[in-house]
Amino acid sequence: MNTPQSLTLTRPDDWHLHLRDEAALRSVLPYTAAQFARAIVMPNLRPPITTAAQAQAYRERILGARPEGSDFEPLMTLYLTDLTPVDEIKRAKDAGVVALKLYPAGATTNSDAGVTDIRKIYKTLEAMQREGLLLLVHGEVTDPDIDVFDREAVFIDRVMQPLRKDMPELKVVFEHITTQEAADYVLASDDFTAATLTPQHLLYNRNAIFMGGLRPHYYCLPVLKREQHRLALLKAATSGSKKFFLGTDSAPHASQMKENSVCGAGCFTAMSALELYAEAFDSVGAMDQLEAFASFNGPDFYNLPRNTGTVELRRQAWTLPSAVPFGEAQIKPLRGGEALAWKLV
Ligand SMILES: NC(=O)N[C@@H](CC(=O)O)C(=O)O
């Protein structure tokens, strides 16, 4: 077993992050800026970021919310709709946008304006393939006849397989994968397909949502799955395959929205992201695989330079605050009030 007391790694990036806007943005950004050099910023605001001009303006707001002295760099994305014009792709490329996000309409938080049928946007996807912009997918079908726990596996058959056949050189990131089926699919695919993995899906199975009562802070989409799936994801993350990389999907919701008769989907992990991944990798003696997962595989897939500089993780117990301010409200981080075994120093 590889059980180091500390680990120095090249500065990592977060390849899937929700920052929200305005006061919420100002509350959560410092946590990510303290952990990561860059992050792929999700566009599912209300209203969503659908144009290059909106992405540029959102980027400025993010830069303006950085703590004094921070060099954190947001990497911008657009939200695909049925009506995204083909011309927008060139404008996006020129504006420095790196990817577009496919939310099947109704699949998750703020996805109402999403795509109703992927075939409606094929011309736009072809333009992305030409311009070298990546497609990021929330990979769940929205068919109400499909069980919530099967929606990712069914998405592979109904959407991913035909898409890969029709658009073979479009780089696709299967975001926040949660199943053995998705891990196997990505492993078996060619170099144009990769996946992000969240800390919660590497650490927990679906029992966590029901432990001694319903636990809203463990509810995200795609929902946590059985232990067999968690083990497959952890195996993929620590396998040394370059197709898997860090994407927290940290998705802040005010605690009154989580602790409500209808609980919003999303886990807030930005305050302790690297520590949670370290715990997952350490649990299988794979700390030596963490640097590639957190710092190399993402930039390599996106064709961006790797970061310079390093950060250090130490095996040192500390307690995560149970709640922190979130604009006028408050937010409860995943594992808040509990001890963590690793600390970013
Ligand atoms: N993951 C989540 O449960 N929620 C995300 C949306 C998403 O990434 O699907 C959010 O924006 O809150």
Ligand SMILES: [Zn+2]
């Ligand atoms: Zn999603």
Ligand SMILES: [Zn+2]
């Ligand atoms: Zn997300």
